[in-house]
Amino acid sequence: MPELPEVETVVSILNKNARNKKIVSIDVVYPKLIKTEISLEDFKKRVSNKIINEVNRIGKYIIFDIGVDVLISHLRMEGKWYYINNLELINQKHIELIFYLDNDYMLVYHDTRKFGTINLEEKQFYKFKEPIKKLGPEPFVKEVNGLYFSNAMSKSNKYIKTVLLDQTKISGIGNIYADEILFDSKIHPENKANNLSIDNYICIYNSSKKILKRAIELGGSTISTYKAGHGISGKFQNELKVHLRKGENCFNCSNKIFKIKVNGRGTYYCEYCQIKY
Numbered sequence: 249m250p251e252l253p254e255v256e257t258v259v260s261i262l263n264k265n266a267r268n269k270k271i272v273s274i275d276v277v278y279p280k281l282i283k284t285e286i287s288l289e290d291f292k293k294r295v296s297n298k299i300i301n302e303v304n305r306i307g308k309y310i311i312f313d314i315g316v317d318v319l320i321s322h323l324r325m326e327g328k329w330y331y332i333n334n335l336e337l338i339n340q341k342h343i344e345l346i347f348y349l350d351n352d353y354m355l356v357y358h359d360t361r362k363f364g365t366i367n368l369e370e371k372q373f374y375k376f377k378e379p380i381k382k383l384g385p386e387p388f389v390k391e392v393n394g395l396y397f398s399n400a401m402s403k404s405n406k407y408i409k410t411v412l413l414d415q416t417k418i419s420g421i422g423n424i425y426a427d428e429i430l431f432d433s434k435i436h437p438e439n440k441a442n443n444l445s446i447d448n449y450i451c452i453y454n455s456s457k458k459i460l461k462r463a464i465e466l467g468g469s470t471i472s473t474y475k476a477g478h479g480i481s482g483k484f485q486n487e488l489k490v491h492l493r494k495g496e497n498c499f500n501c502s503n504k505i506f507k508i509k510v511n512g513r514g515t516y517y518c519e520y521c522q523i524k525y
C-alpha cells in the first residue's frame with residue numbers, strides 16, 4: 249500500500265510529467281471510482297479542456313489543480329497513476345480511467361483492487377469538505393510538536409499503534425512507518441495511548457518527523473508491486489528496521505523481531521527494545 253512518502257514520489261512524478269498539460273478528453277471505464285455525487289456527463293464536462301496547473305498532496309490524497317475545480321485521488325491499496333503514450337505498456341484489465349492529454353500522452357488510473365477513489369470538488373471549498381476536512385495535520389507542519397502529539401493522542405484508551413494510524417489526529421503515518429516510528433522511539437505498539445507520558449510523545453513526534461523525512465528523501469518503500477512510475481522505485485525498504493523482519497535479528501539487541509496483530513494490522517516490533525509501560 250502506498251504511504252505518504254510513496255504518494256509524495258507519485259506527486260513529484262505527476263508534476264514533472266503532467267503539469268501544464270491539457271486534458272482533452274476522458275474515458276471513465278469504472279464509474280464507481282468517482283465518489284462525488286455527480287453525473288458522469290457533468291464530471292466529464294468539468295474536467296475536459298482543463299489544464300493541470302499543479303499536482304499537490306494533502307496527507308495521502310493527491311490533489312490535481314485543474315482551475316476552478318480540483319480532482320482528489322486516493323490510491324488506497326493498489327491504485328497507480330501512469331503517464332504513458334501506449335496502453336500496451338500496462339495491464340489493461342485494471343484501467344479505471346484515462347485522461348487523454350494534449351501531447352498525445354495519457355494519464356491512466358489503474359487499480360487491481362478497485363479501492364481507490366476520485367472526488368471532484370470546487371477548489372475554493374474542498375478543504376472544508378469530505379474527504380479532506382477530517383484530516384489531521386502532518387508531523388512536519390509548524391504548529392505540530394511533541395505536545396501536539398500528546399494532546400491529540402493521550403486521551404485515547406486504544407493502543408498507540410492504532411492511534412498513530414488515525415488520520416484525523418495526525419495524517420500521513422501508515423502501517424509500515426508506524427512500526428518504524430515505534431521501534432525508533434523504543435515504545436511497544438501495545439501501550440495504551442493514555443498510558444504514555446509527554447516525554448514518550450516527544451520521542452514519537454521526533455521519530456515520526458525523522459522517519460517520514462528520510463523515507464520521502466529515498467522515494468518511499470517499494471513493497472510488493474508498488475511502482476510510482478517507469479524506472480522509479482523507493483529505496484527506504486533497505487532501511488526498514490522492523491517492518492517485515494519477523495524472526496530476523498534486531499539491529500539493536502540481536503533478539504528476534506516479533507510479529508503480532510494490533511487492531512487487525514500486521515505489527516512488527518522488538519520485545520526487548522520497545523518498552524511496555
Ligand SMILES: [Zn+2]
Binds near residue numbers: 499518519
Ligand atoms: Zn531489539
